[in-house]
Amino acid sequence: MKNKILLAVGAHPDDMEFGASGTVAKWTKEGATAYYVICTDGSRGSEDPKMTHEKLVKIRREEQEVAARVLGVKKVFFLNHTDTQLVADLVLKEEIAKIIRTVKPDIVITMDPTFYYTSKLDNADSGFVNHTDHRAAALATMDACFPLARDRLTFPHLEKQGLKPHKVTELWLTSFEKEDYLVDISDTFKTKIKALSLHKSQFIDFPAIEKRMTKRARRLGKKKGYKFAENFIRIKLP
Ligand SMILES: [Zn+2]
Numbered sequence: 630m631k632n633k634i635l636l637a638v639g640a641h642p643d644d645m646e647f648g649a650s651g652t653v654a655k656w657t658k659e660g661a662t663a664y665y666v667i668c669t670d671g672s673r674g675s676e677d678p679k680m681t682h683e684k685l686v687k688i689r690r691e692e693q694e695v696a697a698r699v700l701g702v703k704k705v706f707f708l709n710h711t712d713t714q715l716v717a718d719l720v721l722k723e724e725i726a727k728i729i730r731t732v733k734p735d736i737v738i739t740m741d742p743t744f745y746y747t748s749k750l751d752n753a754d755s756g757f758v759n760h761t762d763h764r765a766a767a768l769a770t771m772d773a774c775f776p777l778a779r780d781r782l783t784f785p786h787l788e789k790q791g792l793k794p795h796k797v798t799e800l801w802l803t804s805f806e807k808e809d810y811l812v813d814i815s816d817t818f819k820t821k822i823k824a825l826s827l828h829k830s831q832f833i834d835f836p837a838i839e840k841r842m843t844k845r846a847r848r849l850g851k852k853k854g855y856k857f858a859e860n861f862i863r864i865k866l867p
Contacts, residue, residue: 631660636734640762642693648803651814651821657701673712717768725773730792742767810863815856
């Protein structure tokens with residue numbers, strides 16, 4: 630991955646730590662340059678009765694900065710949309726396309742925009758509804774990669790600012806359900822857990838989260854003979 634550029638786009642601080650940080654840490658270790666985009670301000674993710682919107686935005690931004698540093702991420706772009714209200718509209722798509730034209734990534738990682746819910750997570754008898762912001766961030770990112778960042782006539786004003794069209798080579802989607810492409814994260818699994826643990830405002834019982842993440846990474850890895858793995862849907866763009 631030497632000389633490759635990677636851009637990971639999540640809706641909230643911590644999204645990419647959950648889904649992709651083992652891979653991000655692996656690639657930065659190998660010499661890639663990584664950037665993050667966080668679409669919302671994370672201002673709704675708290676059950677603490679004393680927490681305020683403003684306080685939480687600041688805390689979560691700092692947590693994301695520190696976690697990104699642990700992973701070797703060069704810069705985090707915060708788009709600051711209101712948490713829980715993210716919409717995959719042209720404003721968001723242009724913001725992401727602009728960053729793509731700025732940092733010129735080879736690979737873009739985001740979530741799966743088609744994933745709405747599961748009734749069986751990791752083959753267990755419980756499920757969840759995928760957060761609306763996750764779907765919006767993922768769809769906007771997918772559209773920004775293709776065709777918006779690629780075609781020069783889509784945002785002529787960006788070109789006037791010197792931001793030339795850019796072709797992303799691969800789009801990777803973090804996925805809970807569709808097992809498509811497994812990355813060996815045995816060497817960076819500890820770093821992943823460390824980065825995730827730095828989102829302190831989000832966890833009442835981090836050991837339980839660590840246990841769940843370990844079980845999942847081990848189960849995925851088993852299929853390929855890796856100790857730990859992360860799973861993606863890998864789309865090579867023509
Ligand atoms: Zn999230």
